[in-house]
Amino acid sequence: MSLRAPLLFVAMALLIVATGLVQGWNLALTILNMGLISAIMSLGVNLQWGFAGLFNVGVMGFVALGGLAAVLVALPPVPDAWNAGGLRLLGALALGAAVLVAAVMAWKRKVGGRARALVLLALLIGGFFLFRAALDPAVQAIEAVNPSLTGYLGGLGLPVLVSWPVGGLLAAGAAWIIGKAALGLRSDYLAIATLGIAEIVIAVLKNEDWLSRGVKNVIGIPRPVPYEIDLQRSEGFAAQAAGWGLDPVTASTLWVKVLYAGLFAAVLAVILVLAQLALASPWGRMMRAIRDNEVAASAMGKNVTARHLQVFILGSAVCGIAGAMMTTLDGQLTPGSYQPLRFTFLVWVMVIVGGSGNNYGAVLGGFLIWWLWVMVEPLGLWAMELITSGMAADNWLRGHLTDAAAHMRLMTMGIILLLVLRFSPRGLVPER
Amino acid sequence: MTDILNALVALSNFVLIPGAAYGAQLALGALGVTLIYGILRFSNFAHGDTMAFGTMATILVTWGLQSVGISFGFLPTALIALPVGIAITGLLLMGTDRTIYRFYRKQKAAPVVLVIVSMGVMFVYNGIVRFIIGVGDVNFADGARFVITAREFKEMTGLDEGLAIRSTTLITLVTAAIAVALLFWFLNRTRTGKSMRAFSDNEDLALLSGINPEKVVAVTWLIVAALATTAGVLYGLDKSFKAFTYFQLLLPIFAAAIVGGLGNPLGAIAGGFVIAFSEVLITYAWKKVLEYALPESLEPSSLVQLLSTDYKFAVSFAILIIVLLFKPTGLFKGQSV
């Protein structure tokens, strides 16, 4: 292996260290933590695109499902809400699922064209109204329970770390459904389908208050690491902090971030190792063979669609894990903050810039692009102030340009993506 | 009898007319997507942001016109500004093609590469729009607000239900009809238009026949600029302009183009209306119409809204999936690569 990748990683580490020296370690650690999460998302997309050539632009949806998992697993249950309508709601959901299963079974029956279509239609329409009739009162009852604080069912009250694999499972489930429908069709169709499912997931999170409190947000998700305030109160930690030459407040903030970084780095390492093993395994070779020549692979008896479904589910699950980690880090689920440009397309920039098909490249891209995403704003502001420094303080254009600097991010990301695609389409760390 | 009339009026007021306007806007957007697909053979993810850019350009020109005191009487000033907005957008698209897309065309890059490239273009356009006009809501409709207000209608007919026709709705339908007529005249009657269809049908044979691909591509971008800007301005007049909303229109627009059959202009129009009416029908609260239409004993107590309006994307999505499952080339036969 050439020195290129290690050198680039060292350079990336230096960038973060430099950020710490210039702008403070708090910011550097914040960037590092989201960089770790971004690297995992980027690995997930790389599994799909780099290994298999699948074009998934629904990353946001899978990430948000991971976030939902954090709520459903870690938050304490709301007993009043469960008493008010929990079982009825579960019953309604089961009914809805039963209708869908029945519809699929009716569809699979080989008999009769028009009769089958009519039965299917009746089943779906009747089932829908039945479902709504069962669901709506339950939802109303649940959402009526102390709406300003709860108004939802809550979670299972388990440790939040459990939510990380659960987030992966939720995302995998969604990926299975979407993959069943859209894989095997043209690549752009999968793209549109995933774009759609992502919007729908966000719509569900925003509207189904009984599930996620909707736009009222869920705050105070329990942490896997100590709270700053507890650290500050602890005698031992204060002494430690003094030993480092830091005041307890700063030290606790940094320490919590370091702990998170350790957790995230462990997950990243595990996923990276697994991804590397997968890439080198016969399964990975077959996947790349399919990517490079689908026709030849299917002529050799490979079930292309089934393989694609596997890798699509795996990649989406990785994104779901990253999503649960991110929500854990934030300590809150805010469905309104999920933006496709930030959570889908930015991850794509990471993969392409890093080097699609190369796991190390994807990880590097995750760090680098996240660093840029954070740094472009202050850099842009600085540039704008430089440009406008000759203008009067109340100049209209000056004000406009300085305000607009906040929007430099998207343009910068776009330009980076276009430049990489044009001049270095294999990315920083190319696939071997 | 009056009940039935009232039901019909309510239906037209809340479902048919808004649905038709929205459908026309989607159709224009989908036409742009489908033309790019037919000629350049990729799904253009930057289309929503192209619409946003065109609308922004038109808004800026509108403001300029308003500041020097020019208006269009009872019609919105934006309609005078529209051609200028189209021209600016045309320049942007041609410039983008020259600097970015042409390179990949010469390389005969795979369609999916062009899709990713269009993602980069999407970022840049989005950035430009945010940079220039910001992310907030911009309302730029002026002129008369209503062709006929609900009150006037009630006085005229003596019915309980009012039928309000907003001028933007009427403008949308008329402008869209003119745009579509012009497009089809161009595609079916002119030499250049026919050469575009030929190129879309069979690129190699078009080259053998002496059709200049660069000219076809340039004309396509110009038409796309016109369609996207018009669609965006009509949508903005009807609702309001907001950069992010336009990005989100990508989904229903693509759904419309795919449902109709990618690459097929007629299909794009049909697809636009299918998607728009499905969205409106499924997210409309039917209580009012049913109260008039049904005997008292059957009147519904709830709103009879099948899905909350926030799920309108789910509707386009569901239709998209159904079409993909059962008729992957769309209702009208589209191309497949």
Place this chain on the structure above:
Amino acid sequence: MAEPHLIGEGMTGGYGRGADILHGCTLSVEKGKIAVIVGPNGAGKSTAMKAVFGMLNLRQGAVRIGGEDITHLSPQDRVAKGMAFVPQTSNIFPSMTVEENLEMGAFLRRDDIRPTMEQVYDLFPILRDKRRQAAGELSGGQRQQVAVGRALMTQPSVLMLDEPTAGVSPIVMDELFDRIIEVARAGITILMVEQNARQALEIADTGYVLVQGANAYTGTGEELLADPEVRRTFLGG
């Protein structure tokens, strides 16, 4: 003796940077005559024709039409010089009407194309009846007629056909060959690759048998049909 109207002389080359497919292959046709290229699968028949049309780079050899060297012209420029090419597959615009297909054939012409269109309709009367119908909806034989008609719209001096009878029934094939003879009688030089060697050689003024990208046998159609060697190896006895 004057040079033949179309000549591809000592052509050597292949696609892109790949290996050579043609090895010093020579094809020539007199004005208003029919030349047919036959040979076993993979002999480079279509490649030879594409070389004449400029669709691959020649490393050696020359192509001349009416004495003018066109070796370095692109296919598009060769169309302007009076060449017309009917590819074997996807040789029509399927969603366009028959008439529009013909119009597109005449895309480069700025004069009145209606007389030419009438000539095409006279040659293929069925197309006149179907001129408002989408070409993609026609039968296989009719589509080939559209394809030939489209090529004729440039008023070419040379018409090149790549397996025009592939996938059509024997009756349609005979009909198509009759039309091709008619086109030749109108003074158009015809170069054609054919899989149905026996029938094609029957109408050929000149026949070329290619083997591995080089001329193996050359002669009039009758001579080749009578040559026992050719009969044994290529015509199945």
